[in-house]
Amino acid sequence: MTVWDLLLWGILPYVMVAVLVGGLIWRYRYDQFGWTTRSSQLYESRLLRIGSPLFHFGILVVIIGHVVGLFIPKEWTEAVGVTEDVYHVMALGLGSVAGFATIAGVAILIWRRRTTGPVFMATTKNDKTMYVVLVAAIIAGLATTVISVFGPHEDVTYRDTVSPWFRSLFVFQPDIAAMSEASFAFQLHTVIGMVLFIIWPFTRLVHAFTAPMHYLFRPYIVYRSRDGRPSASGGIRRGWAPVGTPDRDRDRARSGRGPR
Template sequence: MELFLWGILPYVMVAVLVGGSIWRYRYDQFGWTTRSSQLYESRLLRIGSPLFHFGILVVIIGHFAGLVIPKAWTDALGVSEEMYHFAALALGTVAGIATLVGVGILIYRRRTTGPVFMATTNNDKTMYVVLVAAIVAGLATTVIGVIGPHEEVTYRDTVAPWFRSLFVFQPDIQAMSEASLDFQIHTLIGMALFMIWPFTRLVHAFTAPIHYLFRPYVIYRSRDGRPTAGRGIRRGWAPVGTPDRSSDKAAGRTTGRTRR
């Protein structure tokens, strides 16, 4: 069982994640979206969405630092184990609570707003169950680390070496088997979340619209064609091949800019 859980299942998870994402992109590009419901309700969305997204971003960064950066590196930088754990627990607790509160608001909104609830599929419900379970399990490991008995062997000695060993295709099953039960449960739920990821609305995270910040303006003109009195026309970022705007000004057409 340990061989399957910690030596085989992680690679099955990666295969499903990568293969499922490729399949979804090729055969369901129109479904590759969050199916935004902002038009139905925006007040709770403005609160819950930033809490969840910024919280989960910090959680991801924290997991990366804890699992990828070896203990020897932080020791070489002069960061003591006490300092490391204090920072990790403090930041992890705040980020975890923010993420849990944010997703709680989003679930409440989805359940109590009629049109949003009607647009909720069984796929969404399954995703929310697994996502909340992963967040709660992560917070539980943090709380146990704070109020529970101090252990000589921590996740940096068990989960982290096992995680890094997966990338060289030599899974350290013994290290993961020595991890505490709360970390093992959290890891299994996390793998389940990534296995369903390509088939849910969470897939939109792979196509965050970062390129939007670097796209040029779209040129538009007013319908009446009257010039703008008392205000000069600012030159913007014009794509190659577009006509000079001075000809528009001479022709008496109003020119403006907006994002695509």
């Protein structure tokens, strides 16, 4: 085990978690209004309707594949009848489709952002850095998927190296020796992935950690004309309004019930 192995596989993962968690807390506390994708749909929607679903559905399948590959030991899948060869064929099929969908989606989004003036003007340096690291992570992931199936056969695969190392991090006993035996392609993909999570809280990707639970319980949106003319219902507001607000008191007065 070298010093680089210790730094990359024993220290950097915990630095990544500290920056990720600390960055999310800082962003939420001091930049809640910036906790958003900063939607640019008003400027251009045609390419967005194509690129965004491709990227989001592709990346969802990629995440599921990583969860299965990293969290579930090889012995468990073999115990239910999924041999290593079958597993790699499934990983190649789903991983390739999801990977190419993701890269196609992000390519469309980058092209849209570069060629649409107002969208490009709203792109920050952090966003540009994020796109570079994100694309690098996706390409490296596709490369490792192809190499693991079509590359030279090895007795030691990522399920014998990367996966045990990843699981060992949760018990604070990082299996540095296992990760050091992984191929360079998997090591590179892992490092790029950790860099992506380090910069995550400081980019538009932060919206992925938002759980919009309030959308399930918020009232419906009431649209009104600007001229203030009464509606066909006599001007009575039929949406929800917090008790004690001027809107609610005014509506109750119009209906003859008076403020509560």
